[in-house]
Amino acid sequence: MHARAETAASWPEEIFSILQRFEVRQVPYVPDAGHSELIERVLGSSSMRGIALTTEEEGVALLAGAWAGGQRGVLLMQSSGVGNCINMLSLVQIFRLPFLTLVTMRGEWGEFNPWQVPMGSNTQGILELSGIKVLRASRPDEVREVVEAGAAQAYNACTPTAVLLSQRLIGAKVFTK
Amino acid sequence: MSKANLLDRRAVVSELLRDRKGAFAIGGLGASTYDIAAAGDHDRNFYLWGGMGGAVMIGLGLALAQPTLPVVVITGDGEMLMGMGSLATVGLQQPKNLSIIVLDNEAYGETGGQTSHTGGTADLVGVAKACGIGDSRAISTMAEVEAFASSLQDVTAGPRFASAKIDGANLERVLSSRDGTYIVNRIRGSIGHTPI
Numbered sequence: 001m002h003a004r005a006e007t008a009a010s011w012p013e014e015i016f017s018i019l020q021r022f023e024v025r026q027v028p029y030v031p032d033a034g035h036s037e038l039i040e041r042v043l044g045s046s047s048m049r050g051i052a053l054t055t056e057e058e059g060v061a062l063l064a065g066a067w068a069g070g071q072r073g074v075l076l077m078q079s080s081g082v083g084n085c086i087n088m089l090s091l092v093q094i095f096r097l098p099f100l101t102l103v104t105m106r107g108e109w110g111e112f113n114p115w116q117v118p119m120g121s122n123t124q125g126i127l128e129l130s131g132i133k134v135l136r137a138s139r140p141d142e143v144r145e146v147v148e149a150g151a152a153q154a155y156n157a158c159t160p161t162a163v164l165l166s167q168r169l170i171g172a173k174v175f176t177k
Numbered sequence: 178m179s180k181a182n183l184l185d186r187r188a189v190v191s192e193l194l195r196d197r198k199g200a201f202a203i204g205g206l207g208a209s210t211y212d213i214a215a216a217g218d219h220d221r222n223f224y225l226w227g228g229m230g231g232a233v234m235i236g237l238g239l240a241l242a243q244p245t246l247p248v249v250v251i252t253g254d255g256e257m258l259m260g261m262g263s264l265a266t267v268g269l270q271q272p273k274n275l276s277i278i279v280l281d282n283e284a285y286g287e288t289g290g291q292t293s294h295t296g297g298t299a300d301l302v303g304v305a306k307a308c309g310i311g312d313s314r315a316i317s318t319m320a321e322v323e324a325f326a327s328s329l330q331d332v333t334a335g336p337r338f339a340s341a342k343i344d345g346a347n348l349e350r351v352l353s354s355r356d357g358t359y360i361v362n363r364i365r366g367s368i369g370h371t372p373i
Contacts, residue, residue, distance in 0.1 A: 026241060051237075051266065053266055058234045058262065061238070062234045064228075064235050065238025065240070067238075068364045069240075069241070069242025070243070087227075088231055090228055094227065096358045096361075
């Protein structure tokens with residue numbers, strides 16, 4: 001259960017529109033509560049294909065194949081998934097991929113579960129060490145422009161980019177018995 | 178090391194690609210990339226020199242992007258074992274134009290020939306079948322390789338999976354290009370995409 005920030009047009013809906021505008025076709029994901037609304041939109045879309053993964057690194061390889069075949073994609077995952085991707089992120093540099101990932105953050109801003117903290121604390125560093133530019137959105141009203149900038153530099157400039165969606169934005173997961 | 182009645186890996190790959198038409202061929206990290214290079218360089222060869230465990234997923238991304246063209250992933254048992262979850266992902270997506278063949282020597286040939294799980298208890302054909310790849314078979318003769326080679330041209334009946342037990346002899350390396358950007362842009366160019 002998540003306590004969500006309320007906005008007029010929901011930020012996941014804004015992200016979906018941006019992905020449509022950039023002609024994204026393949027959307028690999030490992031489910032995360034913070035991405036649930038966007039995943040639903042993707043799975044209901046006629047122009048995008050949502051592809052459930054068993055582990056996040058599959059998504060990096062999938063996007064390399066998609067790019068070779070002439071399609072754009074975006075990888076949706078949670079911060080812990082970034083750790084699962086490390087070696088496969090070599091492909092991003094080796095193929096100079098127009099790589100975009102949207103990462104929902106855990107392990108920060110009121111986290112309840114200590115097991116999320118080590119990877120959440122290292123997410124940005126690992127991405128940067130892997131040659132990926134990191135942008136962050138922490139408020140609902142900045143999601144649109146941050147994701148738009150990320151998509152533009154990834155797809156237009158082949159500059160691999162991760163957009164971190166802060167736990168402050170998503171709302172800390174509430175654990176109840 | 179060599180056992181009788183095992184297939185020759187170069188003969189298998191050469192047969193798979195002999196009449197490839199427009200097919201894309203992805204070679205997993207290690208000897209399968211050399212086998213594809215040995216069969217002849219081609220602008221739709223996707224050579225991998227890293228990203229172990231990623232070959233099938235690269236094949237899936239390409240197959241979904243180009244559904245009218247055959248895509249064949251040719252990889253080794255060690256590479257396949259590392260990306261075994263991707264068989265579940267392929268099973269869920271059911272790409273009709275994707276074929277996967279494992280050249281199974283039951284060993285990590287590039288690192289000294291250590292025994293892999295397929296030399297012990299793991300059955301990759303069983304895994305593929307259990308993941309929802311209905312057409313999953315073990316191959317032990319060149320006639321079966323020929324049948325697989327012609328079936329991979331059918332882009333309406335995949336996904337399909339095969340495992341061929343091959344001779345474990347380490348053959349002379351045939352080195353492909355290792356420039357990833359060149360390899361990928363050459364594939365893109367072959368389907369009409371210009372550089373950014």
